[in-house]
Amino acid sequence: MAKLQTHYICQSCGYESLKWMGKCPECDAWDSFVEEVTLKEKPGAAGKAGGLGLGGRAIVPASGGAPVPITEVEATAQERLSSGIGEFDRVLGGGIVPGGLMLVGGDPGIGKSTLLTQVAYRVAAGIGEDDTTAAPKPVLYISGEESAQQIKLRSARLGAETPSFLVSVETEIGIILHHLESARPALAVIDSIQTMSDSNLESAPGTVSQVRACAAHLARFAKAVGVPVVLIGHVTKEGNLAGPRVLEHIVDTVLYFEGDRYHAYRLLRAAKNRFGSTDELGIFEMHETGLLGVDNPSAVLLAERSEGGTGSAVASTLEGSRALLVEVQALVARSNLASPRRAVTGMDPNRVNMILAVLEKRVGLKIAEQDVYVNVAGGIRIVEPAADLAVAVAVASNFREQPVDPATILLGEVGLAGEVRAVSQIEKRLREAARQGFTKAVLSKHNAARLPKNLGVKVVGVATVNDALHTALLPPLRSETQ
Numbered sequence: 001m002a003k004l005q006t007h008y009i010c011q012s013c014g015y016e017s018l019k020w021m022g023k024c025p026e027c028d029a030w031d032s033f034v035e036e037v038t039l040k041e042k043p044g045a046a047g048k049a050g051g052l053g054l055g056g057r058a059i060v061p062a063s064g065g066a067p068v069p070i071t072e073v074e075a076t077a078q079e080r081l082s083s084g085i086g087e088f089d090r091v092l093g094g095g096i097v098p099g100g101l102m103l104v105g106g107d108p109g110i111g112k113s114t115l116l117t118q119v120a121y122r123v124a125a126g127i128g129e130d131d132t133t134a135a136p137k138p139v140l141y142i143s144g145e146e147s148a149q150q151i152k153l154r155s156a157r158l159g160a161e162t163p164s165f166l167v168s169v170e171t172e173i174g175i176i177l178h179h180l181e182s183a184r185p186a187l188a189v190i191d192s193i194q195t196m197s198d199s200n201l202e203s204a205p206g207t208v209s210q211v212r213a214c215a216a217h218l219a220r221f222a223k224a225v226g227v228p229v230v231l232i233g234h235v236t237k238e239g240n241l242a243g244p245r246v247l248e249h250i251v252d253t254v255l256y257f258e259g260d261r262y263h264a265y266r267l268l269r270a271a272k273n274r275f276g277s278t279d280e281l282g283i284f285e286m287h288e289t290g291l292l293g294v295d296n297p298s299a300v301l302l303a304e305r306s307e308g309g310t311g312s313a314v315a316s317t318l319e320g321s322r323a324l325l326v327e328v329q330a331l332v333a334r335s336n337l338a339s340p341r342r343a344v345t346g347m348d349p350n351r352v353n354m355i356l357a358v359l360e361k362r363v364g365l366k367i368a369e370q371d372v373y374v375n376v377a378g379g380i381r382i383v384e385p386a387a388d389l390a391v392a393v394a395v396a397s398n399f400r401e402q403p404v405d406p407a408t409i410l411l412g413e414v415g416l417a418g419e420v421r422a423v424s425q426i427e428k429r430l431r432e433a434a435r436q437g438f439t440k441a442v443l444s445k446h447n448a449a450r451l452p453k454n455l456g457v458k459v460v461g462v463a464t465v466n467d468a469l470h471t472a473l474l475p476p477l478r479s480e481t482q
């Protein structure tokens, strides 16, 4: 017999308590506990779920799990399903893995449904990447957010209509599992996991218990039948998916779809990926006809750069397997605050503070009494130190009113002694710079010593930040306002 129990569950991390608490001891969230009635099932009775005959069936690996020498394990690459969208496949590590459970999270209104409608359509219609054609496959799009008419309107706007694209408006997980079982689609999309509910539970949809239970049912279905299932999840104001950590343990892949809803660009990143790396980045542009993958992101990111001004430097950063050129902007202005302002977007502020200290102490820039703003243009976040030199040069450029040579790219980690240190995969970064029309690269002399000749850019190796400033900065602008 199942036993009913009342618990208070933290909606942020899934921590359970018998009493209500103001602050979660696990994740420090305030006012996050909600009373939920949970069904405690006896061990062994687990998995009556859904009543679809899936329950209780253990998934036994083909080998029976008996120990075998690693030399005899066959390394068969798993056949992946192309989403038909190159940028989406890239982030997944080469396509959708059969039987995988994937979570696509993001702010409401960012375009998650649009993206997954496009994926669903392309798989259903058999349109591969680069518009190659394959056999149409049934895809089931289950929505608890919208009516069939609303889905129809969006599909029509996106030009995403084909008979094998099946839609269902449903929120009860038992019925959904039934539909999935009878349709056996090539791909299923659940929009969104927070609207789904298991009628065996008394908690409201969207609570941790419901989200966890529904995701677990879908995971079991995906694994048993080999159908990939995509869950759409909304991110809360705090930047968390409702019940994020509990979901992250259940799913194989977590993708975040981010960007500013008022701007056209959207970034897709993997936060967890059991089937590939987590450092690939997909870049999309929002059009009236849907999201389009951006083929040449460097050109897009640099498109609005104003050449010839001060406080702008270009770095080449690695996002997964591809090099991306990004503009680092700096503004230095006299401060009227006791402790001047340091505002940074797109980078680690501590890293920027360190670079400012190096500029002050090793280069002799008197910026301690200045407000300094550093921004990475285009909503990109740089996590590697290779852009340090670009930050140092952008700040010095604006402070000294000397423009950065617009055809120069800056690459290097800045050390505390003011030295410029080598960065990895330099050739890939320089090839991308040459492709975008840059003719000169300023980088560590250690990198420069080991480079082949024909990279298409003139390489200048430097030892210190000071040397880099001499090489990269043009003569001062004559200021008209002073």
Ligand SMILES: [Zn+2]
Pocket (backbone or CB within 6 Å): 010, 011, 012, 013, 014, 015, 024, 025, 026, 027, 028, 029, 032
């Ligand atoms: Zn918590």
